[in-house]
Amino acid sequence: MKVILYVFSGTGNTLRVASLYKKYLNAEVTVYRIAKNSPPPPSPDEYDLIGLGYPIHAFSAPEPILKFAKTLPEMQGKRAFVFKSSGEGLHLNDGSSQKLIKILKKKGYDVLFERHFVMPYNMIYRHSDEMAKQMWIYTQAMTALSAREIENGVRRKTKQNIFKKAFTAIFRVIEQPFAHIHGPLFKVDKKKCIDCQRCIKICPQANIKIKDGKFKFGRECVLCMGCSFNCPMDAIHVGFFKFWKVNGSYRLNELEKDENLYFPVVPDKAKRIYRLYKKYYRECDAQLKQANINVADFIK
Ligand SMILES: Cc1cc2nc3c(=O)[nH]c(=O)nc-3n(C[C@H](O)[C@H](O)[C@H](O)COP(=O)(O)O)c2cc1C
Numbered sequence: 001m002k003v004i005l006y007v008f009s010g011t012g013n014t015l016r017v018a019s020l021y022k023k024y025l026n027a028e029v030t031v032y033r034i035a036k037n038s039p040p041p042p043s044p045d046e047y048d049l050i051g052l053g054y055p056i057h058a059f060s061a062p063e064p065i066l067k068f069a070k071t072l073p074e075m076q077g078k079r080a081f082v083f084k085s086s087g088e089g090l091h092l093n094d095g096s097s098q099k100l101i102k103i104l105k106k107k108g109y110d111v112l113f114e115r116h117f118v119m120p121y122n123m124i125y126r127h128s129d130e131m132a133k134q135m136w137i138y139t140q141a142m143t144a145l146s147a148r149e150i151e152n153g154v155r156r157k158t159k160q161n162i163f164k165k166a167f168t169a170i171f172r173v174i175e176q177p178f179a180h181i182h183g184p185l186f187k188v189d190k191k192k193c194i195d196c197q198r199c200i201k202i203c204p205q206a207n208i209k210i211k212d213g214k215f216k217f218g219r220e221c222v223l224c225m226g227c228s229f230n231c232p233m234d235a236i237h238v239g240f241f242k243f244w245k246v247n248g249s250y251r252l253n254e255l256e257k258d259e260n261l262y263f264p265v266v267p268d269k270a271k272r273i274y275r276l277y278k279k280y281y282r283e284c285d286a287q288l289k290q291a292n293i294n295v296a297d298f299i300k
Pocket of ligand 1: 085123
């Protein structure tokens with residue numbers, strides 16, 4: 001089987017999930033990053049199955065993945081699935097794929113299911129190392145489960161209701177235009193900047209330019225946070241989102257091996273905000289048990 005995963009990712013979480021599908025699927029898997037400076041995408045007709053991956057932004061799928069889906073050719077009956085990463089497992093996120101799936105179906109794609117993976121936040125607040133470790137270990141187990149679902153031809157519909165649908169639609173029409181208007185408010189602190197230009201290389205929207213020796217942020221921004229999250233000097237001001245900024249990689253490959261980090265924080269030590277994750281992990285545990293997959297096997 002040949003599979004292509006078309007992925008939009010700001011800070012790398014969704015690309016990490018894609019790399020897990022590549023690891024666990026018994027198939028030849030190609031990962032394509034949706035970005036303005038990527039080469040043209042391979043056509044879906046060369047593949048047996050396509051996957052579309054994105055990070056949830058304001059309870060919705062970000063603009064670049066929706067625009068990308070609109071450029072896909074019509075393909076009657078081509079099998080497809082959707083996967084998404086987000087910082088919370090709340091069911092309010094459930095409506096996020098609606099528009100994307102609608103676009104795909106209109107073009108004739110046969111959408112089998114969508115899968116939601118909870119990964120460490122790249123905005124709002126930084127998850128603790130223990131929590132990030134748990135998220136990464138469970139994401140590995142859940143991707144292994146999802147790969148098995150694909151191989152077994154599983155079909156599933158995510159439960160929707162009018163509330164989830166409205167929530168997603170309202171946030172999408174506010175957040176997406178706002179991101180463009182807000183874009184030029186991103187600024188580089190020249191005192192901290194070491195001119196590595198990592199932000200320019202990472203930006204999937206090619207929105208950061210240097211003009212007269214100064215960094216200029218344009219209106220193509222989609223608030224993916226790739227630039228500020230990855231800045232090694234934490235030198236990027238993020239406009240209105242100053243208090244929600246998260247800077248610096250979670251070093252997931254190191255955290256998963258750190259035996260001093262308690263596992264699993266949820267439910268064992270879930271306090272304050274982490275209590276909200278109980279339902280998500282309960283659901284993961286139930287699905288893994290049913291599939292005879294042991295999450296402990298994913299601990300390094
Ligand atoms: C602008 C923005 C909005 C976000 N909105 C949500 C949200 O509504 N729900 C949620 O659970 N996570 C939200 N997140 C967190 C991301 O979905 C999460 O960190 C994701 O794994 C990032 O994936 P990426 O690294 O592939 O970009 C948001 C992040 C950003 C930058």
